[in-house]
Amino acid sequence: MTIAQQERTASAPHGFDVEVTSGLERFSVQHGELTLTSVFQPIFSLSHMRAVGYEGLLRAHDALDRPVSPLDVFGEAARLGDVLQVDRLAQTLHLENFKVLGAEREWLFLNVHPGALTDPYLAAALLANLKRLDLSPRRIVLEVLEQRAEDLERLADAVRQFRERGFLIALDDFGAGHSNVERIWQLNPDIVKLDRIMLSHAAHRADMATILPGLVALLHEAGKLVLIEGVETEHEAQMALACDADFVQGFFFGRPNPGAADAAHAATCISEVTDRYRDQAEARERRNASRLTPYLRAFERAAERLAAGEPLEEVCWNFLALDHAARCFLLDAKGKQAGRNVVLRADRAAHETRFLPLADAQGANWLRRPYFRAAINAPERVHVTRPYLSINEALPCVTLSVATRVGDQTCVLCGDIDWVEE
Missing domain, CATH: 3.20.20.450 (EAL domain)
Structure with missing residues (x-):
């Protein structure tokens, strides 16, 4: 010693x-x-x-x-x-x-x-x-x-x-x-x-x-x-x-x-895994953007037709015909839903019966939802939420929203998309 x-x-x-x-x-x-x-x-x-x-x-x-x-x-x-x-x-x-x-x-x-x-x-x-x-x-x-x-x-x-x-x-x-x-x-x-x-x-x-x-x-x-x-x-x-x-x-x-x-080894390890994470995140964002494109086009067209005076039930068909489109609904300037959810496919309606107490959303107030606030704060452009849990079916969901003028009223058109990560 x-x-x-x-x-x-x-x-x-x-x-x-x-x-x-x-x-x-x-x-x-x-x-x-x-x-x-x-x-x-x-x-x-x-x-x-x-x-x-x-x-x-x-x-x-x-x-x-x-x-x-x-x-x-x-x-x-x-x-x-x-x-x-x-x-x-x-x-x-x-x-x-x-x-x-x-x-x-x-x-x-x-x-x-x-x-x-x-x-x-x-x-x-x-x-x-x-x-x-x-x-x-x-x-x-x-x-x-x-x-x-x-x-x-x-x-x-x-x-x-x-x-x-x-x-x-x-x-x-x-x-x-x-x-x-x-x-x-x-x-x-x-x-x-x-x-x-x-x-x-x-x-x-x-x-x-x-x-x-x-x-x-x-x-x-x-x-x-x-x-x-x-x-x-x-x-x-x-x-x-x-x-x-x-x-x-x-x-x-x-x-x-x-x-x-080993400081050098640690810095290299973290740097490399961070670079790979960035690459994967960017690739995932590109996939999601590509995945959203047909929904955005159909939704934008629906908003144009709604502003031109066509009824909600008519303007949403092209959007709802897409594979994972779930529903459309319309809110007033205070977040209150006008009318029921518009659902196209029979299999969707049957699935929603599990959550029957939530099926009738007429008069519901969605003021707290990010999709409503984003649309009201920046009207005339389509907003896309982050994935969140839909109250309608307790499933992951992404909502498109746009604030537009319908007659002399400001309304917010919303469309939900089932969103299971691919």
Whole structure:
């Protein structure tokens, strides 16, 4: 052991040792018959194209140097009633190794059992370790694990006090177990980590893929940064980009390692996947524009005929004859529907009987709908909504709308198109 290593070992808590593996120094500690140490998985900002943090992860080996799962370590600790002590040991170990890592501005994400946050002694020990290592609380993101908290009000108060000291708070595994929307309101985290299972479902199910961007948008509106964890494939990386996630973590971008992330490799990886995402998004927009063209032509002609005084039931036929055209309807200048929906095909009418209470829309007010507001704000031009869920059949829909003069009145002609992504 070199003199520098001796000095580092002497300054570390009792029982910690410095070992050198592949030229990298790191601390380890004995826990019973196990040797515990740290690895760090980088967390990347997609916009900055670099690591902005590292999550400290426990690694354990038995007396024969066989790996032992961290789940087994904590499972055995739970059986012995020793979880908080092992949690504190892991925190201390990660802090020591993070200091050796040499990260100058990145965050350290520390997994923390809820009980460790509410225990005054363990909280004081964390602060003491930071002071000893000259690490600011602003460099630490406390990940509140999804385990059930015995006293949620007490946990929320403890989280508030940690935040007042400068710590950031992350809610781990959102969408799994006890980590749900209610806990967001109660703990008010700075960062929400979406559980891996949500990304996995979205990668294999079209309905979940549609939900994920909306969920991220909801969390953004609530003032939370969003981290998607468990990104393992190019497809999942593309989904993280598509839903506007702030941060990503997973094997696709970087595996857990004792050392820091390869900055050049990370920048290249994120840049390449972003370029491919842009190309795919542009190709999808071209396909959608081509797909919309016949509907737009028929709809524009219908608006011209309506303005010339022809009845709604007559002007919509060419539009409604197109494969995925659903219905036409007419609104007044205040968003109130004049007359019933115009539906051409018998199969459409039969399908809508499942939603019979909604079938008669005469007199309904669509003032809140984006298609009405867009048309009123910029009349005499056709507007196209983003895909949304139609109330008529609970199916994805795109609405065309145009405000035009019919006699001496301003009206808004609307046409719905079933919109299943191709």
